[in-house]
Amino acid sequence: MKYAKNILETIGDTPMVKMNALVKDVDALILAKYETFNPGNSVKDRMALKMIEDAEADGRLQPGGTIIEGTSGNTGMGLALVAIVKGYKLICVMADKQSKEKMDILRAVGAKVMVCPTNVEPDDPRSYYSVSKRLAEETPNSWYVNQYDNPSNAKAHYESTGPEIWEQTEGKITHFIVGVGTGGTISGVGKYLKEKNPNIKIWGVDTYGSVFKKYHETGVFDENEIYSYITEGIGEDILPKNVDFSIIDGFVKVTDKDAAVYTQRLAKEEGMFLGNSAGAAIKGVLQLKENFTKDDVVVVLFHDHGSRYVGKMFNDDWMRERGFLEADVSTAKDLLETHKNKSLVTVKTEELVSHAIERMRTHNISQMPVTDSEGFVGSVDEGALFSAFIENGKNTDTPIKAIMNGKYPELEDTVSIDAIAKQIKNGNSAVLIKSGNTFQIITKSDIINHMN
Template sequence: MDVHESVLELVGGTPMVRLRTPEGSAALYAKLEYLSAGGSVKDRIGLHMIEQAERDGLLRPGATVVEATSGNTGAGLAMVAAAKGYRAVLVVPDKTSAEKIATLRGFGAEVVVRPGGLPAEDPGNVFNTAARIAEQTPGSWLAGQYDNPANPGAHYATTGPEIWRQTDGRITHLVSCVGTGGTISGTGRYLKDVSGGAVKVVGADPAASVYSGGDGRPYFVEATGHVCHPETIEDVWPESYDQDVVDELVPVGDRDALLTLRQLAREQGLMVGGSAGLAVAAAQRVAAGLGPESLVVVILPDSGRQYLSKYFNDAWLLRLGFLDGEDDAARAGDAVPDSLRDAPLPYVNRLSTVAEALTVLRARRDLGLPPVLPAGPCPVGPDRRPTAPELAGSVSLDMLAAAVEQGEVAPDALVRDHLAAPLPHFGAGERADAVLAEWEQRDDEVAVVLYDGHGIGLITRDDVRKLL
């Protein structure tokens, strides 16, 4: 019978399909990792890490598998744990899609959600939380994908050989995202070894990721790149990432990645996730710069079905400013004066003192501007526009001044300990009439306008009314 003894035999072994590219460019093939049993490329490391831990005597019957994950590694670990009879406890950041969290719970895992925007040293950070749970849980094992050699080892043993066989050794370029670094390091190392160094390895990276020289601010493509919180004291890169394997890094903006994945679904019938959209956007650039004698393979890590509430949700994209809206209607972005579109968003650093914040807010009132500002982590560089996840609170002159006058807040206290709720935000492409109708239900004087997830200006209700 053509059957398998368990789901574990269905990990990996994924097919490849040719993507349409302009005439004259290199052939571009996509390895569909979302067709693995658990739905992503991380199935491979989930199985490999657990089986290596068993061989090393770190996992025994009845043990608990613990990991910090953005979702896909957690799903791979949870699937393998379920098949092998282990308990799984997975810590995820709060930006993880609802579908991913539901998948983890569907496999029977216990899911712990923690804020994703915390410095590395914060006890509530997802990694520190997972380490603490593992330490406090008898018989547990922390998978530690970021530093576990079984992570790249899984791809050296499986993904690389599959690609070499599927292309009959004709592959010239590999394109892969860089998250933990395991996929690109293990696969790339094998392909370089088997080809005598002929295969070139290209990393696709979010434009804000520190891997490719970005400032480390948050971005909107899950499960790839490397964020560095501005309050992190020491930025440590994963040991799973072997930089020597990667020949080139291609930075890709969120908008390019998200519109590419939607285009893949609508024009080529491939519904993939955000990191896959990012990888294809980079791979298309690579293929366009090569001739037809070259063969490019891009790894598509997971399915778009994990992101239906986000990347395939027009309302979500419009609210964050990734869609431009209707050309024939007044839009929220029209309320931001052209002279301010290229200026940094007015912003209070949450590490400022209350006295410093009051000085800024009073100056705004003296200029006839609303004395209310968004607040969040310190931007890197004077021209940086904070992203929506960084706008974690707000400060109001009236509220802050009253608290100081009543002795409830000391002038030298830090703003971060006295933040009000975040200001409302609207996407630049949202219809002005819809924005005003929603805003009328709130008491906020000021709102933030977002374009590609970044704040580009502050507006008032009157600014929007003038458009109608």
């Protein structure tokens, strides 16, 4: 009989799949190394097993010990599978930008999950790097994995992923493209492939808000490049030791929007239900297509499974809120789709400044139309309220009619977005759109969100 002795023996030997619809305009053979076939549904299973085995071999991890790691979710899943089979406890420390699905999955396989803020410096005591290290110092019989600097990470891919890609392409691979986070996959695979054929090009996919691309090109670690981003699984605000920049031929950056949109497109056009970094990776391939010829064999590695993103990239409401959903928006009526469950908030001429301030605070808005018994007669915004507050000695009992600005233009919902933009460009901070028997407001921020 043919069977695996435990789940760990099913790690590796993942398939290679030809890309079709999304790369029809690329003049090369594009193959996907499909890592979701690993038992933990990601490429990280490979290095999780290798890191634990190496730590056992040299005594860093003792029987019955506790494994501690900062993770975006996938490494945690791989570690959890190994911990279950080998009898270890696991604590995963995660940033709060990671999907709820990832956290729930880790808890489902017995891991303890601690959540830390994303938008803090790496050396901040609240960061998931710092919390992981502190827990390892405080927890008896524990081992801090540190996948970023652990050499077993890259070694796993040098020993397994790289050889598989070489054999599956019969040595014909010319380009390898992969998203870069800890750096283990690109460095391990890249080292193996370069040893087989130094002419193979190794490309890293980076995200905006990450330091990799500029550092590779200039040698400068630019802190101004660092800011919060949405894309999961790639990019860093540190330089992990596992990123061997000497092996990488170049980086390409992909926006949050493109990564999210192409994650959906992979599912809908290729039948590939994959994670966020896969969307970034295939968009990276398309951005690099001028580097390929018809005789090239390009391998792109897809890290993880789409089930971990059903509340985010595969949720149209989530996508729409961030301006990521590709939609045909040409008229005011199209734009008002984002307002369909909201009522127009107004203030009356005889109400007080204090009433307007409270209403803006309650509804989280920055301007409102002013009405009287005849209809719309003016408008009020944060600037007018601030001036009234200061000029009247912080007295907010002034009637709105004493400080209000001119009324907003009133347009039908059939007008074009360009017509609305023209009205706002002419000095109006918003316009009122008549839709049936009701009015809705379109502001500068609505137009800006549409431009995203």
